[in-house]
Amino acid sequence: DAGVIQSPRHEVTEMGQEVTLRCKPISGHDYLFWYRQTMMRGLELLIYFNNNVPIDDSGMPEDRFSAKMPNASFSTLKIQPSEPRDSAVYFCASRGTGITNTGELFFGEGSRLTVL
Amino acid sequence: AQRVTQPEKLLSVFKGAPVELKCNYSYSGSPELFWYVQYSRQRLQLLLRHISRESIKGFTADLNKGETSFHLKKPFAQEEDSAMYYCALGGTGRRALTFGSGTRLQVQP
Numbered sequence: 001d002a003g004v005i006q007s008p009r010h011e012v013t014e015m016g017q018e019v020t021l022r023c024k025p026i027s028g029h030d031y032l033f034w035y036r037q038t039m040m041r042g043l044e045l046l047i048y049f050n051n052n053v054p055i056d057d058s059g060m061p062e063d064r065f066s067a068k069m070p071n072a073s074f075s076t077l078k079i080q081p082s083e084p085r086d087s088a089v090y091f092c093a094s095r096g097t098g099i100t101n102t103g104e105l106f107f108g109e110g111s112r113l114t115v116l
Numbered sequence: 117a118q119r120v121t122q123p124e125k126l127l128s129v130f131k132g133a134p135v136e137l138k139c140n141y142s143y144s145g146s147p148e149l150f151w152y153v154q155y156s157r158q159r160l161q162l163l164l165r166h167i168s169r170e171s172i173k174g175f176t177a178d179l180n181k182g183e184t185s186f187h188l189k190k191p192f193a194q195e196e197d198s199a200m201y202y203c204a205l206g207g208t209g210r211r212a213l214t215f216g217s218g219t220r221l222q223v224q225p
Contacts, residue, residue: 042217050211093160
């Protein structure tokens with residue numbers, strides 16, 4: 001398995017534009033997480049899904065942020081409209097819950113977003 | 117509520133010196149603690165977990181429930197240990213991990 005795959009790796013956009021970040025979890029994992037990393041606050045959980053259903057979105061900063069998981073192999077995080085303070089690295093992670101599960105989250109390489 | 121505190125944003129040591137990265141947590145249930153490491157421009161990866169009680173790359177961490185701490189230690193730092201280190205908290209029934217704000221370790225030659 002290639003691990004968690006995120007795209008794009010880098011995105012530079014202007015304030016007010018829509019941004020869509022994508023994630024493909026590890027096959028067989030039934031939990032998917034979106035985290036945001038900034039210098040000031042470190043890693044913050046935005047939202048997570050179980051079997052494609054959103055479980056906890058209390059970390060989503062505002063209505064400008066939305067996330068979907070239409071199937072077990074794909075999720076999107078959308079920001080509309082984007083603002084400069086949204087500039088951060090957005091990580092997707094997944095985990096399984098089978099008998100061999102250790103609680104470990106597997107992370108993608110992140111999407112670095114810069115909003116001008 | 118669960119919380120993870122890493123009091124140091126930056127820790128700078130010389131090669132060969134001992135290292136201790138501090139982590140304290142707050143959680144009412146039975147905690148599961150992890151250390152993740154992020155090397156420059158790479159993805160976060162698991163370094164070690166308290167359940168396995170293992171030593172990885174010379175690092176160890178012991179869960180102290182009395183002090184609610186999970187400090188990461190290494191007796192002799194290497195330059196390749198320079199990275200960002202995150203302490204993370206999970207627990208019974210909690211599928212998401214709560215991360216601390218991270219400590220950047222700089223090992224100077």
